[in-house]
Amino acid sequence: MHSTVPFRAVILLLLTARLTFAWGTLGHETVAWIAQSYVSETTESTVKSILGSTRSDYMANVSTWADSYRYTSSGRWSAPLHYIDANDSPPSSCSVDYSRDCGEAGCSVSAIVNYTSILLDNTSGQALKNDAMKFIIHFIGDIHQPLHDEALDVGGNTINVTYDGEATNLHHIWDTExxxxxxxxxxxxEFAKxxxxxxxxxxxxxxxxxxxxxxxLNDTLSTGTGWASEANAYVCSDVLHAGVDAVEEGGDLSGTYYQAHYDVARVQIARAGYRLGAWLNLIITGRTDG
Structure with missing residues (x-):
């Protein structure tokens, strides 16, 4: 019997284990580089101003900040914002229900709603907007990783697998390998290009x-929930389509499992970058194309 215990209930266990971040550094930076290619000149200028950056990689450079911040003493509160614990029943049934799945400490969907509102508020201070921008860049990436929208086995963190000869867990291989x-x-x-x-x-x-x-922007909650639901559906159709036991006992997943499911990672990273660029355009210019 596999557990649907929320991530926060075993956070201390995971802090002592190998740390796993949605999409890993490569994935998050790729999402940000894609977004950079879809923002307008006005949006780029505004984002750079908010971030206090003149770098060519102004979004990619901060795309993993939220992952580092969550493991600091001052940022530990933000850990639940990286995921939404869908209490569904994969592979037979996948679904995201905001009222059921977003805990009292918040989740990725509520975070996108909150930090979008901060960026839209002209009275928000510079420091608050700076953090909000970094969180938005990161959390729109997070919400597109299917196992960041799933509670089963701590989002796959306790599903033991082998990948390219190395013992790891299912969550980690979707983040990184x-x-x-x-x-x-x-x-x-280059990957983003x-x-x-x-x-x-x-x-x-x-x-x-x-x-x-x-x-x-008139219904940011529905927008975020829609993105989470779309990604969560892949848990049933691809990530765990044959069940947990089949994945754990399926041998090295860098072969046939990868070949069967890599397109999910490809489309979700592309969608995340495209949507991040459009979302920032919408916030700053009122148009998705800037």
Missing amino acids: IVEQLANGAGAQ NLSSAIRAGDYGWDVDSWLNGVS
Whole structure:
């Protein structure tokens, strides 16, 4: 029997284990680089001003700040904001219910709602906006990783697997190893250029026009919940499609498992970057295309 105990109930266990971040450094930086290619000049200028940055990688450079911050004494409160614990029943049933799944300490959906409102509020102080921007850049990445929208086995952290000969867990391979194998040696900027080209070309059957359906500043809660629900559905269709035991006993997952499911990582990283750029454009200019 596999547990649906929320992440926060075993946080001390995970703090002593190998730390796993949604998409890992490569994934988060790739999402940010994609977003940078979709923001308008006005949005870029405003984001740089809020971040106090003149760097060419102004978003990619801060894309993992929230992961470092959560493990500091002053930032420990933010740990629950990196995920939403869907208390569903994969692989037979996947769903996200905000009232059921977003705990009292908050979740990724409530965080996106909150930090978007801060960025929209002209009275917000510079320091508050700086943190809000870094959180938005990170949490829009997080919410697109399927196991950050799942409570089962602590979002897969306690599902033991082998990948490329190394013992690890299911959550970690979706954060890191699958993404690195997919990038095939490319760094984040190059990987992002490849994915941005695929977005523009409509490769892989991607219907990019549909990626912004339902995206609205008038209902940020529905927008965030929609993104979480979309990612969560992959837990049933791909991540755990054959069940936990099949994954744990399925041998090295860098072979047939990767080949069967890597496209989920590819489309979700692309969607996250595209949506992050559009979301920032919407906040700053009122238009998704800036």
